[in-house]
Amino acid sequence: MAQSAFSLTRPNSGQFWMYSLLGALYSVGMGYLVSRMGPLGAGVAILLPIGLVIMIVLMMEPRFGLFLYLHLSFIVGLTRFFPVEFPVGLLIDGVLALTLVSTLVNGSRMEWRGMRSPAFALVTIWFVYTLIELLNPEAPYRPAWFFHVRPFSMHWFFAACIVLVTPITRNDIRIMVNSWLGWSFLAALWAFKQQYIGLTTNETIWLNSGNNAVTHLLFGQLRSFSFYSDAAQFGGEMAGVTVVAVIRVFEEKKLLHKLFFLALALVYFWGYAVSGTRSALFVMLAGFPFYLLLKRDFLKLAIGVVMAVPLVLLLLYTSVGSSNYQVQRMRSALTPMNDPSFILRLQNQQKLKGYLSHYPFGAGIGTSTDMGARFSPWHWAAQTPPDSWYVELWIETGQVGLTLYILMILGLVGLGVWRVWQLKDPWLIKIMYAFLAEFVGMAVMAYSNPVLGQFPTDTIIFISTMLIVTCYRWDIRPVNQPSDVTLQKLPTLQL
Structure with a gap:
């Protein structure tokens, strides 16, 4: 009878000794790490194998990367309870990047025609504009660009690439x-x-x-x-x-x-x-x-x-x-x-209007709010709180950038309405109604708060907008109503 290629019961198995050696080396390495770093080293010893398994699964299935991205976006706030500061934001960057790589690795089963969506063009135009902003001559500290481009456009672009081509199922939604x-x-x-x-x-x-x-x-x-x-x-x-x-x-x-x-x-x-x-x-x-x-x-x-x-x-x-x-x-x-605070916001906007009239492309991404205070506190863009997502975009990308962003939002809403109105499946309709109404509500609130650039709201928006504009992928028509494809296959009457 044929024997399996690998058996733990065979002492002469080459694979057995290889895994035994790797296990021994790992134990020694983690023991040294614990002795040098204490509890932090023990945490690394526990999390490293889990991380390797997650990475393998993610590379095998891009949909898993989307789920992980969603859950990590909620876990970001829980770092407040961690004994040591943990860069979950950078971890999310890595998860999105690896998920994008996974879609390329599994390209043979991806639905690449999803890239033809007008929504992808809208998000891409905005993303390219923010890339060009890296060259903005007014930016006082260019490396700060990386910190704000992530919630501005990079995560949205990555999520769009993944959602539009990954064969997501109704159960996934x-x-x-x-x-x-x-x-x-x-x-x-x-x-x-x-x-x-x-x-x-x-x-x-x-x-x-x-x-x-x-x-x-x-x-x-x-x-x-x-x-x-x-x-x-x-x-x-x-x-x-x-x-x-x-x-x-x-x-x-x-x-x-x-x-x-x-x-x-x-x-x-x-x-x-x-x-x-x-x-x-x-x-x-x-x-x-x-x-x-x-x-x-x-x-x-x-x-x-x-x-x-x-x-x-x-x-x-x-x-x-x-x-x-x-x-x-x-x-x-x-x-x-x-409200005195609202009146102060209007006064700040008037002050910014005077500055920005000379900067149609803004002061550069990463020059306001927390990153501005951290890297260029002397600059005028860092000295006036925006108190609004749109004002923050206005400061950092100028009138041109703000206009492009608002046009993208309006385009996504309009495209979403058009797609949702064509749906026939009741379950899908109620899900997309909820996604679209929540997106519009958040876009309105963003006038007063930077909610569209914070976890987990931005993650929900980035994923849901791409699901809305391609909702026809999961539409199930009533049995007595033939689909467009079926109608195309019906024989024509020869006169």
């Missing part, structure tokens, strides 16, 4: 959506713990560092931030998933499913409330009406307006609920001209 909602649910629960029980030691340390206490403790009231980068990012994401859950309430057919998503919507909405993020209200004010426009259900849109107007008037012209901090924050979002 279901897993992505459930993962997003699941992480968001955990984030809301942790925010409730912060609000009603208290902060951990590491969270208190973070709150007392920099200006975090100034922005997260207002009038003695904590703005919960959960395990996200800050309260604004957390509030925006909670508002986004509230829109998604409410859409599912409307779209689901079974009562049990409706009740489940209604419960989720209430949890997410209160997560938004305890964040104290006023601008996140506009995610819902923009996202849900856009969903009704997508459905072309003008009756429900009219009913929604009739129901919303009294609530808005109640917040604007009465003091009902003012004793509740969360309600008062919502009320102040509707009266921005009474």
